[in-house]
Amino acid sequence: MTDTAPQRTQYDLVPGMTAYRLSAILSKVGIGVYVITGAIGLLWFVLSGATVTGRLIVTVIYVGVSLAWTAASFLLMRRRNAAENAAGYTTRSGVLHGFDQVDPNSGVVIRRAGSAVLTKPARPHAAGSGLSMGAVLNGGSSGGVRFEEPASSTARLRFRILMIVLIVLVAGVPVIVIASHGGDTGSALVMVLLVLGVVAVVLGIVYGGTALRTRQKMSVVAARRPDAFVFLSRRTPELEDALDELLGTHGTLGQSVTVSVGALGVELWRVSADEPRVAIPWSAIGHVHPGRLLVAVNNREFPARTVHIFLGDGARLDAPLPVYGRHGITVAGADRANEVLDAFRRYTTVA
Structure with missing residues (x-):
């Protein structure tokens, strides 16, 4: 292009x-x-x-x-x-x-090729225009100023059912087959339960460690900015594009980014640093908007509720900050994302 x-x-x-x-x-x-x-x-x-x-x-x-x-x-x-x-x-x-990059349901552009320079439309799309809930039209508005909770939890229910079915298959099928061949079902059951127990312990260590590290990161930043709201986000190519365009050079960000929203502006931190790696004053921010962004993690993509910060002259630069949950394990739900949005609302326009 x-x-x-x-x-x-x-x-x-x-x-x-x-x-x-x-x-x-x-x-x-x-x-x-x-x-x-x-x-x-x-x-x-x-x-x-x-x-x-x-x-x-x-x-x-x-x-x-x-x-x-x-x-x-x-x-x-x-x-x-x-x-x-x-x-x-x-x-x-x-x-x-x-x-x-386009919204997979509507075809609306949400990121320009090779750049984060986007143009906000003059007016939000009208209802029924085909724009999917929470998507961002050209990095602009999809018609709302808050994150909405999905009307249906069908996907979550399907996931839980799938997990139950997989556990039943892994635990039950070997025992049934061994029993049908006259084997020792007691030993087979003990083996299956042992394997499941090891898996549960490993998952507990991994996710528990993630939650502890997240709490530590947020606590360190909160101590340095006691009056600011702190949340966890993620570095994305779209965010780096926007910062490069606005600042030219800036501090290196980690894959996981701790963000503080306070009187000094929006600051992006690495826990190892005493000062923020990137500081964006409110004077450089035109407005923010609640939307969605497809975030790549380990060769997979997840739609994350995202605070789109529009920067620069005419507020044409979109610096998206995907919002993660309090424990840093999954992307944030609507409640947590709205808490973050309300923190921005104290200092700038949400549109």
């Missing part, structure tokens, strides 16, 4: 599933593939009497299926990315910055 080419505000999505949705589906199906393959391998291992041949077969099955799934996922994603890129856009975040 050249500087002289007219900038588009919306694209017609190519027929078929978007790359964003395909990526999310492949990630979830991949978990199921690995779990089911592992369960089948465990059954074979038990029924084969732990012989060398049995172990070899288990290894070949697991590695072969995993490699086949990885290759199939890669080819499917490459084909879908190519279709979107040929149309001049991408629905994915953090991977294809040479193309306009």
Whole structure:
């Protein structure tokens, strides 16, 4: 895309599933593939009497299926990315910055190719215009000044059901099969419970450690800025683009960013530093807007509630700050995101 080419505000999505949705589906199906393959391998291992041949077969099955799934996922994603890129856009975040990034439901541009320079529309989109809830039109307004709670929790319910089904399969299938072959179900049950217990302990350590580190980061910044509101965000290419455009050079940010919102402005911190790595005074901020941003984490993408800070002359630079929950484990829900938005509201316009 050249500087002289007219900038588009919306694209017609190519027929078929978007790359964003395909990526999310492949990630979830991949978990199921690995779990089911592992369960089948465990059954074979038990029924084969732990012989060398049995172990070899288990290894070949697991590695072969995993490699086949990885290759199939890669080819499917490459084909879908190519279709979107040929149309001049991408629905994915953090991977294809040479193309306009669009909302995967409406086709509205939410990030310009290679830049964070966006233009706020003069008026919000009217109801029924096709803009998905919480999306940002050109980094501008989707018609609301607060984050809204989704009307349905169907996705969360489906996830919980999936987890229950997976646990039942992993715990129940080996015991049932061993019992049907006259094996010792007591030993099998103890083994399954031991494996599940180890997994639970590991997850507890990982997520508990994350929560403790998050609390420490926020406490350190809160001690340095006792009158400011502190929350956790994440460094994104879009944020760095905007800061480079506004400041030229600035301090290096970590992947996880602690943000303070107070009388001195918006400050981005690294816990190891005594001073903020980036300080944005309120005089440089035109307004902020609640929206969404697709955030890339470990080759996966998550829609995060985001405070879009519009900077610079004419407030054309969008510096998005995705909002994370109090424990830093997941992106924030509407309640936490609105607390952050209210902190900004004390000092600047929310529009």
